[in-house]
Amino acid sequence: xxxxxxxxxxxxxxxxxxxxxxxxxxxxxxxxxxxxxxxxxxxxxxxxxxxxxxxxxxxxxxxxxxxxxxxxxxxxxxxxxxxxxxxxxxxxxxxxxxxxxxxxxxxxxxxxxxxxxxxxxxxxxxxxxxxxxxxxxxxxxxxxxxxxxxxxxxxxxxxxxxxxxxxxxxxxxxxxxxxxxxxxxx
Numbered sequence: 019x020x021x022x023x024x025x026x027x028x029x030x031x032x033x034x035x036x037x038x039x040x041x042x043x044x045x046x047x048x049x050x051x052x053x054x055x056x057x058x059x060x061x062x063x064x065x066x067x068x069x070x071x072x073x074x075x076x077x078x079x080x081x082x083x084x085x086x087x088x089x090x091x092x093x094x095x096x097x098x099x100x101x102x103x104x105x106x107x108x109x110x111x112x113x114x115x116x117x118x119x120x121x122x123x124x125x126x127x128x129x130x131x132x133x134x135x136x137x138x139x140x141x142x143x144x145x146x147x148x149x150x151x152x153x154x155x156x157x158x159x160x161x162x163x164x165x166x167x168x169x170x171x172x173x174x175x176x177x178x179x180x181x182x183x184x185x186x187x188x189x190x191x192x193x194x195x196x197x198x199x200x201x202x203x204x
Contacts, residue, residue, distance in 0.1 A: 082177040084201055084203040087166055118137070128160060140188070141188055
């Protein structure tokens with residue numbers, strides 16, 4: 019969209035502000051990019067920062083491949099955890115904002131504004147020393163994320179993290195979308 023066409027859609031002071039930004043801002047801000055960021059690309063760009071954090075937080079854990087994660091998520095031996103309090107403290111401590119997340123099925127602000135938490139735990143499950151936690155975050159780029167942790171004698175380590183390209187509500191629907199290849203490993 020050209021600068022002039024964009025201004026034609028706006029009226030009053032907002033149009034002047036847009037023109038001023040386009041005319042006087044540094045080149046990186048002068049015009050909108052022709053490529054729009056999809057929610058998936060926005061989420062993937064955020065994960066580079068999270069990956070750096072994970073490397074310092076999760077020392078000593080062997081990383082799990084997407085194929086291994088899909089097999090674990092699809093396995094019949096998973097034990098569901100029904101509330102946040104059931105998630106081991108060492109795992110909860112590794113998830114930013116876990117304490118302020120809404121409970122599974124609880125109210126949360128799915129948009130950019132509004133009262134209440136903007137994140138919600140969807141599900142948690144365990145098998146052996148592995149803990150799966152899936153959560154969603156509201157906003158313009160509403161996203162779903164699955165993380166797998168391994169409990170160790172020293173606490174827990176994150177061994178897998180992925181965005182899920184399709185919404186899901188529980189373990190059964192997560193297993194369905196995983197079978198369709200919806201895990202986007204970070």
